[in-house]
Amino acid sequence: MSKSVNAGAQRDAAKPTGEIGLGELENHLGYFVRRLQHWIFRDVNAALAAVELDVILYSILETIAANPGTTQIAVAGALGIERARMVGLLDDLQQSGLIVRERSEQDRRAHALGLTPRGRMILKKANVAVAAHEKRVARRLGAGNYRRALTALSQFEMD
Amino acid sequence: MSKSVNAGAQRDAAKPTGEIGLGELENHLGYFVRRLQHWIFRDVNAALAAVELDVILYSILETIAANPGTTQIAVAGALGIERARMVGLLDDLQQSGLIVRERSEQDRRAHALGLTPRGRMILKKANVAVAAHEKRVARRLGAGNYRRALTALSQFEMD
DNA sequence: TATTGTTATACTCTATAACTATA
DNA sequence: TATAGTTATAGAGTATAACAATA
Numbered sequence: 001m002s003k004s005v006n007a008g009a010q011r012d013a014a015k016p017t018g019e020i021g022l023g024e025l026e027n028h029l030g031y032f033v034r035r036l037q038h039w040i041f042r043d044v045n046a047a048l049a050a051v052e053l054d055v056i057l058y059s060i061l062e063t064i065a066a067n068p069g070t071t072q073i074a075v076a077g078a079l080g081i082e083r084a085r086m087v088g089l090l091d092d093l094q095q096s097g098l099i100v101r102e103r104s105e106q107d108r109r110a111h112a113l114g115l116t117p118r119g120r121m122i123l124k125k126a127n128v129a130v131a132a133h134e135k136r137v138a139r140r141l142g143a144g145n146y147r148r149a150l151t152a153l154s155q156f157e158m159d
Numbered sequence: 160m161s162k163s164v165n166a167g168a169q170r171d172a173a174k175p176t177g178e179i180g181l182g183e184l185e186n187h188l189g190y191f192v193r194r195l196q197h198w199i200f201r202d203v204n205a206a207l208a209a210v211e212l213d214v215i216l217y218s219i220l221e222t223i224a225a226n227p228g229t230t231q232i233a234v235a236g237a238l239g240i241e242r243a244r245m246v247g248l249l250d251d252l253q254q255s256g257l258i259v260r261e262r263s264e265q266d267r268r269a270h271a272l273g274l275t276p277r278g279r280m281i282l283k284k285a286n287v288a289v290a291a292h293e294k295r296v297a298r299r300l301g302a303g304n305y306r307r308a309l310t311a312l313s314q315f316e317m318d
Numbered sequence: 319t320a321t322t323g324t325t326a327t328a329c330t331c332t333a334t335a336a337c338t339a340t341a
Numbered sequence: 342t343a344t345a346g347t348t349a350t351a352g353a354g355t356a357t358a359a360c361a362a363t364a
Binding site for chain 4: 240241243244266267268269
């Protein structure tokens, strides 16, 4: 409960941490994005632990489900994962019996990715857990803020 | 809201970030937060390279500036940095002549942190660079979306 | 006994480079 | 020559544990 030396003077800047102010950071979107990302990361990973996944493995499963037969490079590009790292992540999913890697018939360098029946079952359970997580985010942020944030952020162009 | 499932009609495996759908991910705030955070991180670090800082060192400087005499633990807690890592980061800032660490007179275990004149000068330049970065984010997101995102995300309660 | 700063360790993530087999 | 997948490595970031000085 030890207050900092100069704490207690300003009451206007009490929202981010409650203890000390953050100066210009409170006008920067990046600060709040990072803060929210950190909370979401922990919460969604805790939710996915019930099906022995984390948010990265889940995202890969969901992307494969939406694009059956796609390649490792395509998934890596869509999710911003290095293709070198993708190898080990897909090894995990394959050893867990959730995905299959088959050589593509059109391009024998590439692997065509697909979900196993067990992969589809686990993904369905994962989506239930993630939906509950999204509700927690929405409740904590406020329904209106959640909707506005989703709309606004989804319109960001990466390029 | 469409799920934009491109039911396998196209098989353009050429593009790295090719046009593949993301399934449920497109309904999840966390996906867009992570995406934006990644872009912001790269852009703001590129901007801060001109003053030989990165976004973490900048955030520490700004927090010390807003709370002169505060402690390492308080800054670490405010920014979500482990106190073990804070040691090395403050070493960097001290060796660059931007901050001072003095033993606190109230609690001789603690260090009272402060900016040097050079630290204040560099921070002023950094804030100019970061303001330009914020404008880039706002332009890319759209002014209305930027304002709505900032308002919405700033109301997230961390606990 | 608890806390601040510190050191040390281990594990993960990120970024490269290089190799193979195909194209 | 270029690309998909793979392996290997080095540098950050993160999470712990333990310790000394101080409370």
